[in-house]
Amino acid sequence: MAGAMLDIRLAESGLDPAAELAAFASAHGGAGGIVSFLGQVRAEEAVEALELRHFAPLTLPGMQALAQQVWARWSLAGLLIVHRIGLLAPGEAIVFAAAAARHRRDAFAAADFAMDHLKSESWFWKREKSGGEWRWVEPRAQDHADLERWN
C-alpha cells in the first residue's frame, strides 16, 4: 500500500518546489500537517554552477529503500522526495522533500530523518564551479554526525 503514497523521483531539469508542494498537499488533503524541506544552490559566494552526478543502478533504488524505511518508522500519509541531477545554476532547487502526516511531529521527524540520510547515504556526487574551475565537494563531518542522531 505504501507504494502509492511514496513519490520518489530524480529530476533531470527544472524542479519547481512550489508546484511540487501544491500537488503534494492536494494529494494528501486528509493529512493535518505537511513538513517540507527545500535544498537549493547557494546564490551567494562565488559558485557559478553546480553539477550533480548519480549512478543509475543504485541512486533511485537507494532513495526508494530510504523512503520505505521512513514509511515504516513514522505514521505518515505520504512522502515525497525529488532530487535533481545534472547542471544547476545558483538559486535552483537541488532537493525537495515533504512528509504528510495526521500529526505534525511525525511529519517533522520523517522529513528530518529523510534529509539526513539522503545527504549522507544516497548515491550522489556534487561538484561546484568557481573561478571557472570545477571541484568535487567532499562530504562534511557534520553530515555523519547528523546521521548518528538517529541511532
Added chain:
Amino acid sequence: MARLLFLGRLEDIAGAAELHLPLSVPTPLADVIARLPDDLAAAVVGPRVRLAVNGVLCADRDRIVAVADELAFLPPVSGG
C-alpha cells in the same frame, strides 16, 4: 572488455568517467586494479571507496572479474 566507471573525484584522477580494459580471461580484481595507473590504483582501493559490479554493491575484494563486467568505483557521496 571490462568497463570501469569512476564516480565523483575518482573521475578527475582517472582523467575520464569510464575506461575500457581488455580482459581475455576472468581476472582477480587486484590484478585488474594493478593494470591502472599508480595514482588511480591507489585511489580506488581506499577504505572509503565502494565497488559495484554490474550495478550491485560488492564488498568482496577477492572477486574474480568476468571479461565483460562493469566495475563502478564509488567514493564518499555528497548529495542533498
